[in-house]
Each structure stands twice: as structure tokens, then as C-alpha cells.
Amino acid sequence: MPLNQQILLDNRPTGEAMASNFKLVSGDTPALKDGEVLVRHHYLSLDPYMRGRMNESKSYAVPQALGQVMQGGTAGEVVESRSPKFKTGDQVVGMGGWQHYSVVDAAQPGALRKVDTTHVPLSHYLGAVGMPGVTAWYGLVKIIAPQAGNTVVVSAATGAVGSAFAALAKARGLRAVGIAGGPEKCKYATTELGFDACIDYKLHQDAASLSKAIKQACPDGIDGYFENVGGMVLDAVLPLMNAFGRIALCGMIAGYDGKPVPLSYPALILMSRLKIQGFIVSEHMEIWPEALQELGTLVATGKLKPRESVAHGLAAAPDAFLGLLKGKNFGKQVVKLI
Amino acid sequence: MPLNQQILLDNRPTGEAMASNFKLVSGDTPALKDGEVLVRHHYLSLDPYMRGRMNESKSYAVPQALGQVMQGGTAGEVVESRSPKFKTGDQVVGMGGWQHYSVVDAAQPGALRKVDTTHVPLSHYLGAVGMPGVTAWYGLVKIIAPQAGNTVVVSAATGAVGSAFAALAKARGLRAVGIAGGPEKCKYATTELGFDACIDYKLHQDAASLSKAIKQACPDGIDGYFENVGGMVLDAVLPLMNAFGRIALCGMIAGYDGKPVPLSYPALILMSRLKIQGFIVSEHMEIWPEALQELGTLVATGKLKPRESVAHGLAAAPDAFLGLLKGKNFGKQVVKLI
Numbered sequence: 001m002p003l004n005q006q007i008l009l010d011n012r013p014t015g016e017a018m019a020s021n022f023k024l025v026s027g028d029t030p031a032l033k034d035g036e037v038l039v040r041h042h043y044l045s046l047d048p049y050m051r052g053r054m055n056e057s058k059s060y061a062v063p064q065a066l067g068q069v070m071q072g073g074t075a076g077e078v079v080e081s082r083s084p085k086f087k088t089g090d091q092v093v094g095m096g097g098w099q100h101y102s103v104v105d106a107a108q109p110g111a112l113r114k115v116d117t118t119h120v121p122l123s124h125y126l127g128a129v130g131m132p133g134v135t136a137w138y139g140l141v142k143i144i145a146p147q148a149g150n151t152v153v154v155s156a157a158t159g160a161v162g163s164a165f166a167a168l169a170k171a172r173g174l175r176a177v178g179i180a181g182g183p184e185k186c187k188y189a190t191t192e193l194g195f196d197a198c199i200d201y202k203l204h205q206d207a208a209s210l211s212k213a214i215k216q217a218c219p220d221g222i223d224g225y226f227e228n229v230g231g232m233v234l235d236a237v238l239p240l241m242n243a244f245g246r247i248a249l250c251g252m253i254a255g256y257d258g259k260p261v262p263l264s265y266p267a268l269i270l271m272s273r274l275k276i277q278g279f280i281v282s283e284h285m286e287i288w289p290e291a292l293q294e295l296g297t298l299v300a301t302g303k304l305k306p307r308e309s310v311a312h313g314l315a316a317a318p319d320a321f322l323g324l325l326k327g328k329n330f331g332k333q334v335v336k337l338i
Numbered sequence: 339m340p341l342n343q344q345i346l347l348d349n350r351p352t353g354e355a356m357a358s359n360f361k362l363v364s365g366d367t368p369a370l371k372d373g374e375v376l377v378r379h380h381y382l383s384l385d386p387y388m389r390g391r392m393n394e395s396k397s398y399a400v401p402q403a404l405g406q407v408m409q410g411g412t413a414g415e416v417v418e419s420r421s422p423k424f425k426t427g428d429q430v431v432g433m434g435g436w437q438h439y440s441v442v443d444a445a446q447p448g449a450l451r452k453v454d455t456t457h458v459p460l461s462h463y464l465g466a467v468g469m470p471g472v473t474a475w476y477g478l479v480k481i482i483a484p485q486a487g488n489t490v491v492v493s494a495a496t497g498a499v500g501s502a503f504a505a506l507a508k509a510r511g512l513r514a515v516g517i518a519g520g521p522e523k524c525k526y527a528t529t530e531l532g533f534d535a536c537i538d539y540k541l542h543q544d545a546a547s548l549s550k551a552i553k554q555a556c557p558d559g560i561d562g563y564f565e566n567v568g569g570m571v572l573d574a575v576l577p578l579m580n581a582f583g584r585i586a587l588c589g590m591i592a593g594y595d596g597k598p599v600p601l602s603y604p605a606l607i608l609m610s611r612l613k614i615q616g617f618i619v620s621e622h623m624e625i626w627p628e629a630l631q632e633l634g635t636l637v638a639t640g641k642l643k644p645r646e647s648v649a650h651g652l653a654a655a656p657d658a659f660l661g662l663l664k665g666k667n668f669g670k671q672v673v674k675l676i
């Protein structure tokens with residue numbers, strides 16, 4: 001069996017996550033049992049939700065276990081199979097974690113999914129045509145449920161979720177406004193991703209100033225907001241929400257490091273009769289086929305051109321992940337293993 | 339025409355509302371035009387939402403105009419009619435405001451509603467079988483949308499909304515837990531209103547302590563929460579919400595005096611995949627008939643025994659209203675004029 005390398009969660013962060021929370025180890029891959037397949041990972045997906053799971057405290061999933069391989073999405077190739085469902089050479093997406101190889105019980109529903117790379121590059125199945133894309137789809141279609149003429153806004157606009165959100169919003173004829181960090185990302189949001197406007201939050205010291213800038217980009221107010229970050233950005237958006245506005249709450253990255261970030265004016269939820277809904281897309285598997293079909297078509301037809309930040313080699317995963325938490329990535333963050 | 343007395347909003351509060359914000363004036367009632375009726379008010383309704391409208395700032399309705407009669411619900415009797423729709427002696431509910439008489443255009447839909455006091459006392463049409471009762475109904479039935487076995491919680495539990503909430507919840511077989519201020523109210527909540535338990539928030543200095551007490555009364559967590567107050571109580575409830583819990587946001591009385599009260603841990607909305615929805619029941623007139631029918635039956639059959647705090651005479655309205663904002667009322671606060 002081939003030699004495997006893995007990155008484990010060695011200890012939990014106290015405050016900010018650090019490289020020393022992780023540990024690289026080596027070992028043999030186990031021999032396959034009947035019904036199992038061995039997958040060689042070409043790409044690892046790095047996603048903000050992983051930070052929440054590094055904490056011991058209550059999050060939307062059980063915490064990442066200490067001393068175990070960091071969990072996460074992977075795209076790769078079947079290199080050995082003892083299951084009739086998969087054959088060597090199949091390109092597959094799964095939850096293989098931060099390692100070169102994973103052994104998967106092919107009988108487990110949804111554990112491994114074959115993908116077609118004719119029109120969509122393999123790595124995009126971790127981003128635009130994968131969990132982040134479906135996340136954008138669910139928040140926009142099922143929670144924001146936009147009506148004609150609506151203005152929708154998304155934070156972390158150039159990330160994997162934000163990019164897909166823009167394409168999905170424009171496909172529905174909506175006004176789409178992004179919030180991102182820095183002039184380069186904002187330019188990319190409007191010139192490449194199709195956003196009608198993009199606000200650079202780094203130009204603003206406080207929520208009031210940021211709110212004023214967002215307001216200029218949303219002359220008719222905001223009907224739907226897709227929240228990836230929380231904190232000051234949410235405080236800035238809330239006063240601009242139109243009556244009966246909807247907020248899809250997908251990420252609160254601002255609070256991941258243990259400092260709880262309050263919401264300054266919750267009374268606005270009542271005053272503007274807003275609906276705020278938190279969600280995690282893996283709990284809504286019933287919408288994945290429809291969402292993946294639309295996202296795949298958008299990518300294949302060039303209407304969604306996902307950008308990637310690619311780190312190289314398994315050992316680079318921790319630093320790439322810590323950079324992602326600070327917004328250093330530009331588009332979907334992946335780690336390329338081969 | 340009879341002499342009228344009115345209470346106007348004379349000036350807006352800066353911080354806490356005070357008696358000096360109001361002004362009592364006298365004058366003749368105007369002569370009726372065709373299609374109008376003159377109503378003599380027997381009861382005025384005092385409700386927390388009025389405080390929000392005293393501010394100039396954005397609220398869910400246009401602000402109460404300065405120098406005008408304080409707006410509000412009224413129950414009374416038609417004493418003169420130039421409309422074929424109403425005759426002298428009809429008992430009616432409307433939005434007559436803080437005054438003895440109001441002139442109503444009977445052609446305006448919903449402006450005046452005839453009520454039957456055979457089984458339901460007139461004043462209850464301002465409370466349990468009126469706007470507060472329908473508010474409880476909408477929050478429970480349409481937002482919380484409870485399932486069998488659910489635990490639901492309401493703050494300001496012995497108020498007009500909370501009392502109705504308890505009866506509606508018990509009629510559906512739910513576990514109903516109240517939060518109220520003081521031992522007398524809590525005892526009343528469990529012995530008279532049907533709550534399974536009631537927590538006295540005044541025994542707790544902070545959200546953590548209050549949360550622990552609520553948790554003991556909700557061993558299976560909280561599936562639905564009806565929020566009338568905000569602030570520390572909301573902070574205490576949020577960590578106890580079960581996954582996919584629903585929060586109907588009806589009042590944020592804690593923030594009415596201009597000090598914004600933050601929500602300490604908004605990330606919990608995401609972690610527990612909650613839905614929080616603000617609403618104002620006058621925007622959902624389509625559900626009123628169904629709600630009023632159920633509430634009227636609950637009162638007529640003794641399953642909902644609404645308690646009232648009655649102030650006497652128009653001049654007592656401001657003090658009664660200020661007391662309501664501090665929780666000094668016990669049950670629905672009305673002003674009896676005759």
C-alpha cells in the first residue's frame with residue numbers, strides 16, 4: 001500500500017488558530033476491505049467552517065476530534081477498488097480530509113461522488129460546483145428567495161461562495177452588490193464576477209462609515225443579504241435592509257477566534273420585520289442535485305469563472321488555511337497535491 | 339356636540355419617556371359628515387409598541403406626530419351615526435386614540451369593527467381577543483409553527499400577549515414556559531394562565547444566571563421563543579435554542595429608550611441554524627379572522643382568563659403607560675373612561 005501523509009489536529013486554538021495546532025504525520029494506508037475504495041487526493045478544499053470545528057465549544061457540527069486527520073472536502077481519483085460501484089481511474093469528490101489518500105466505504109450514501117471533468121475542471125467540484133456553490137444557491141434561492149427587481153448583497157464577495165452568489169444573482173436579473181477587502185478584489189468582483197458594485201470594507205474604520213458606502217451602491221435598499229463574515233459588516237448592512245428583508249446567515253468568521261462579536265442593533269430585526277436564518281448546506285441534501293446542475297451549467301458556459309488560490313503540497317495546508325481566515329486567499333482556496 | 343378631552347404627544351422623549359411628553363387638552367367634537375360615526379370610548383388600550391412610535395427614528399410605523407392625539411386602540415359605543423353600517427348603541431373596536439370621543443369614516447375598511455359582548459367583555463377586545471391576542475397567535479402559529487412535543491417560551495409572560503400565548507400553546511399540547519418579573523406574576527402564570535413553569539428574571543443579575551434557570555425549566559431545550567422584551571432575556575434564551583429553533587420577534591422593549599441593546603452572541607443563530615423573524619401583526623390582516631375566532635372561543639370557554647390592569651380616567655393614561663414600560667402592569671393595561 002502507498003505511503004500516506006496526514007495533517008492532524010494536534011491541539012485546540014486558544015484565541016487565534018496557529019500552525020502549531022496542526023501536526024504532519026506519515027504512515028501506511030490500510031489494506032482495503034470488501035466494498036472499500038482507495039482514493040488518491042488531487043485537491044484538498046480549505047473552508048472557513050473548519051475553524052469553527054477546531055473549537056471544543058458548540059458549533060454546527062461535532063468538534064473536529066483531537067489527534068485525528070483534519071476533516072474536509074477532497075477531489076481525486078480512485079486508485080484501487082474493491083467495490084462494484086467504482087473503478088480505478090474514476091474521478092471522485094468526497095470528504096477525504098487533509099491527507100494524500102483516503103479509504104472510503106463505497107456503500108455509505110453520499111460518501112463518494114463521481115464527477116465529469118469534460119467541461120468542469122476537477123478542483124471546481126470543491127468550489128463553484130461543490131459545497132460552496134450549493135451554499136450560495138441555498139441562501140439565495142431558499143432563504144433570500146428574491147423577487148424581480150431586488151437588490152442582494154454578499155460579504156466575502158470574491159470567495160468561493162460569493163463568486164457563485166454573483167453568478168446566480170445575475171442569472172436571475174437581480175442587482176448584486178459585493179463587499180470585499182481591498183481594491184484588487186473589488187475590481188475583480190465587478191469586472192470578472194459580474195457584481196454591479198463592490199465595496200471595499202478595508203477603507204472603513206467603523207460600521208457607520210461602511211454603511212454609508214454600501215448605501216450608495218444600494219439606492220433602493222437591500223432586500224436580501226448573504227452573510228459570510230459577521231461583525232462590523234453585519235452591523236453596517238442591517239440598517240439598510242428593506243422591510244421584510246431576508247438574511248441568510250452562513251458564516252460568522254469574525255467570531256471564530258473566541259471573542260464573541262455582538263450584533264449592535266438587534267431591534268432593527270423587528271423594526272424592519274426581517275427574517276434572519278442560519279443554515280448549513282449539508283443539512284439540505286435534497287437541493288444539491290438542482291443546485292449542482294445550475295452551477296455546473298454556469299461554469300461550463302463561462303458565466304461563472306471561479307478563481308482559485310492554490311497552495312502546493314500537503315505541508316502547505318495549515319498556512320493556506322490560516323491565510324484564508326485572514327482573507328489572504330483570492331477565490332476558492334485549495335491545496336494541490338499532485 | 340359633546341366636549342372632548344384628548345392627550346397629545348407634546349414633545350419627544352430624550353431617553354426615558356416621561357409624563358411631561360404628554361399634554362391634556364379639551365375641545366368640541368366636530369360635527370359629523372355623511373358616512374361618519376361618533377364613537378364614545380369606554381376603554382383605551384395601552385401597548386408597548388407606542389413607545390417606539392414616540393421616537394422620531396425609524397420604527398415599524400411612521401412616528402406618532404407631535405401635537406396630535408396619541409394613537410391607540412379603543413373599545414366603545416357608537417353614540418351618533420351618519421353611516422348605514424353602524425347604529426347608535428353598537429359596540430365597536432377601533433383606533434380612536436387617547437381621547438373620549440373619535441369621529442370615524444365608516445367606509446374605511448377595518449377602521450371600526452362591531453363586537454359581541456355576550457360572552458366576551460368589551461375590554462377584552464383590546465387584549466386577548468384583539469391585537470395582543472392575534473399577535474401571540476401569529477408568532478406561535480405562523481413563525482414558531484410548533485410541532486408535537488415542542489417546548490415554547492415567551493417573555494413578558496403575564497402580559498396581554500404572553501397570556502394569550504400560554505392558552506394557545508396549551509391548546510396545542512406544547513410545553514409552555516414563561517419569563518416574568520417577580521414571584522406574584524410567576525405564580526399567576528403557572529396557577530392561572532396554564533404555563534408549565536415560569537422563571538422570575540428579577541432573581542438574576544446576568545444572562546448566564548438567567549439562562550441556567552430557564553434551562554432547568556426546559557430540559558429538552560427550546561424549540562420556539564416569542565420575544566417581547568429583548569436585552570438580557572434574549573441573551574439568556576439564545577444558547578438554549580434547539581437546532582432549527584424559531585424566534586418570533588415581537589418586542590424589544592429593552593431598547594425603546596434609545597440605548598441600543600446589543601445581542602451578545604449572534605453566532606448562535608448560525609450554530610443552531612435558527613430562524614429569527616420580526617413582525618407586526620397589523621401587516622398580516624389575512625390571519626385575523628381565524629385568530630380572533632380561536633381566541634374568542636378560548637375566552638368564552640374559560641380556557642383563557644385574561645387579567646387586566648385598569649387605570650381610571652383619561653388623565654391617568656400617561657402614568658399607566660409609563661408604568662407599563664417598566665412592567666408595573668399585571669396583565670393587559672387599559673384605561674377605563676366610563
